[in-house]
Amino acid sequence: MKKKLLGFLMAAVMVVGMVTGCGGGSTTSTESAGGADDSSSAKVEDTSGDGGDIQVGIVLPTKDEPRWLQDQKQFEQILGDAGFTNQVLFSQGSSATEKTNVETLISKGIKVLIICAQDGAAASAAVEEARDAGVKVIAYDRLITGTDAVDYYVTFDSFAVGEAQGQYLIDNAPEGSDVPLYLYAGAATDNNAFIFFEGAWSVLQPKIADGTFKIANSSEAEALKDKAELSREEISKIIGQVTTNWDFNEAKSKAEAHLTAAGADAKGDVLVLAPNDGTARSIADVFATDKDISSYVISGQDSEKASVQYIIDGKQSMTVFKDTRTLAADSVAMAVDILDGKEPATDSSYNNEKIDVPAKQTAIVVVTKDNVKSALIDSGYYEASDFTGLE
Ligand code: BGC
Numbered sequence: 001m002k003k004k005l006l007g008f009l010m011a012a013v014m015v016v017g018m019v020t021g022c023g024g025g026s027t028t029s030t031e032s033a034g035g036a037d038d039s040s041s042a043k044v045e046d047t048s049g050d051g052g053d054i055q056v057g058i059v060l061p062t063k064d065e066p067r068w069l070q071d072q073k074q075f076e077q078i079l080g081d082a083g084f085t086n087q088v089l090f091s092q093g094s095s096a097t098e099k100t101n102v103e104t105l106i107s108k109g110i111k112v113l114i115i116c117a118q119d120g121a122a123a124s125a126a127v128e129e130a131r132d133a134g135v136k137v138i139a140y141d142r143l144i145t146g147t148d149a150v151d152y153y154v155t156f157d158s159f160a161v162g163e164a165q166g167q168y169l170i171d172n173a174p175e176g177s178d179v180p181l182y183l184y185a186g187a188a189t190d191n192n193a194f195i196f197f198e199g200a201w202s203v204l205q206p207k208i209a210d211g212t213f214k215i216a217n218s219s220e221a222e223a224l225k226d227k228a229e230l231s232r233e234e235i236s237k238i239i240g241q242v243t244t245n246w247d248f249n250e251a252k253s254k255a256e257a258h259l260t261a262a263g264a265d266a267k268g269d270v271l272v273l274a275p276n277d278g279t280a281r282s283i284a285d286v287f288a289t290d291k292d293i294s295s296y297v298i299s300g301q302d303s304e305k306a307s308v309q310y311i312i313d314g315k316q317s318m319t320v321f322k323d324t325r326t327l328a329a330d331s332v333a334m335a336v337d338i339l340d341g342k343e344p345a346t347d348s349s350y351n352n353e354k355i356d357v358p359a360k361q362t363a364i365v366v367v368t369k370d371n372v373k374s375a376l377i378d379s380g381y382y383e384a385s386d387f388t389g390l391e
Contacts, residue, residue, distance in 0.1 A: 056086040056335050057105030058140075059098060059115040063090045065246070065278055066304040068116070071141075074328035075114075082332055095122040102126040106133045112335040114154075116140040119189035124149065136338045138331050143191045145352045151338075153350050153359040154331040156322045158192050162199025164366050165273060165299035168318045170207055172297045174269035181213040182258060183221055184283060185239045186275045187246045191352075193275065194235050196301075200273055201230060216266040217258040218242050244279040251279035255286035259293070267292035274298050277307035280316050288315065303367055303376060305386055311369055312389050321365040321375050330360050 058075050060068045072088050079086040087105065091098035098118045105113060106129065113130045115137065117123035124147035127137045131149035139153045173179055181204070186193030207213045208225045215222045220237040224230060230238075244251035251274070259267075270293060274280035280300035287296045300307050301320035310316035334344040346358035367375045372390065376382045384390055 053109035054085050054087045054105065055110060055339065056084050056112045056114065056332075057102070057108070057110035057135075058086060058088040059101045059105070059113070060088060060090050060140075061098075061116055061118045061142075062093050064092070066306065067276070067278075067302045070302075070304075070324045071116070071328060074324045075332070078325075078328050078332050082336065084332075084335070091118045093118060095119045095126075098123060099126040099129075102130055106130055106135060110135055112136050112138065112338050114138045114140045114331050114335065115144070117142050117144050117190075120145045120191045121189070136335075138334055139357065140331055141192070141327065143350050143352050143357065145191055146354055147352070148355045150352060150355075150357050152334055152344060152346065153352075153357045154327055154334065154362075155350070155359060156327065156362050156364050158195035159199040159202075160364050161301050161320050161322070162196035162201070163203055164199075164320055164364065165196070165275075165301065165318070166200035166203040168299055168366065168368075169271045169273060169297055170203060172317065173207075173213070173271055174295070177211050178214040178265070179212060180216040180262075180266040180268070180270040181208065182217050182255075182270060182272045182283075183215060183238070183242050184244050184251065184254065184272070184274050184279060185242050186244065186279075188236065188239050188243055190246065193239060193243075193246075194232060196275055197235050197239065198230065200299075201235075202228075204273070213271065214266075216262055216270070244275060244282075246276065246279065248278050248282045252282040252286055255283040259286060259290050264292065267294075269295045270297075272296055272298040274300055276300060277302045277304040277316070277319055280319075281307060281310055284310065284315050301364075303381070305382065308367070308372055308376060308382070309387055311367070312372060312387055314369070318366060318368045321367045321381075323362070323365070323379075323381065325381070326362050330362065334360070 060071060062068055075088055089101040091101055095118050113135050120142055123144045127144055128147055128149040130137050136151045137149060139150050141155055143153055144150050185197050205228055208215060218238055218241045220241050224234055272283060274283050277300040280298050284298050287293050297317045299318055300316055303319045303321040307316050307319050337344040346360050348359045348361045349356040350359050365375050377384050
């Protein structure tokens, strides 16, 4: 990020969920259905050791992003400790593999499915199959849309994520007006991408409208700059222009194209809204090598180890810590209640274009160079030895 990293600290609420046990042998097994180079086939071995039933099935989007490996680790630990037989499968970016994974888990007798959808709309067919087989469905982190076959939703406060990213850019912006602002977003198939953008827009828009910031890479966003609240369709248009698809390479090539097209007035000291850590690192690398960019402030989220190192090294400005221990624990606690025939506690609801899905929401924490240690090391999430140059 070169040159500047100004401190900004938001109040942090950290809750690590506790889960109590239930009967049955503790068995955890993890298989990737379809490797990084094989997303078309699903191959699952029953490694549960009892040759039989799995009580809780977990399906995560991809092994190729460190974010989801964090979740996998928590699930294995928490479910194992709680005495569940369980299996974690990865969909490797393919809705077809995801559906096969769900079918495999149904055939293994799961009672509860915890699923983070690859594509929120496409996943409706898979969860409808689960519902028809008597399985309760918990949407994990990403909402599944357009179906009534989602029983619960466990999520971070995604609006707050986007808001924190936007606010960080505002609080650390260079002086003056017409500060170039580059916008990037997640995948249009992920409902969260809309919520993150909405959160960021809620704070950035007044600064764009009053001329403090000037959008550098989206004519759609520029055309909407006077609208405080955007419809889903309007956000869709912007995402259509600046999506990273949650893909590091796509983020890199978009950033390169944007900087190639940018005039001198869109260079100098700039701001970059990057939707998550993986894309932030790709985009930051591109901005760092442009000789006409004198400084950049860039957001992120997930507190991936590589990004925490980037933050320590001054190459990424902030990240959002989404404590996967809490999210995994919350969804396991829900599964425990479901298996015990109890109604799980919820604190909010999300409309999925078909129903209001009862939800349990978790707070987020902003991480900068100033609080890496207290937020991530002292809380036991990472080891200090995972990083170099940590003070
Ligand atoms: C998650 C983010 C993640 C992104 C890309 C989103 O749905 O909430 O934490 O970075 O997907 O995988």
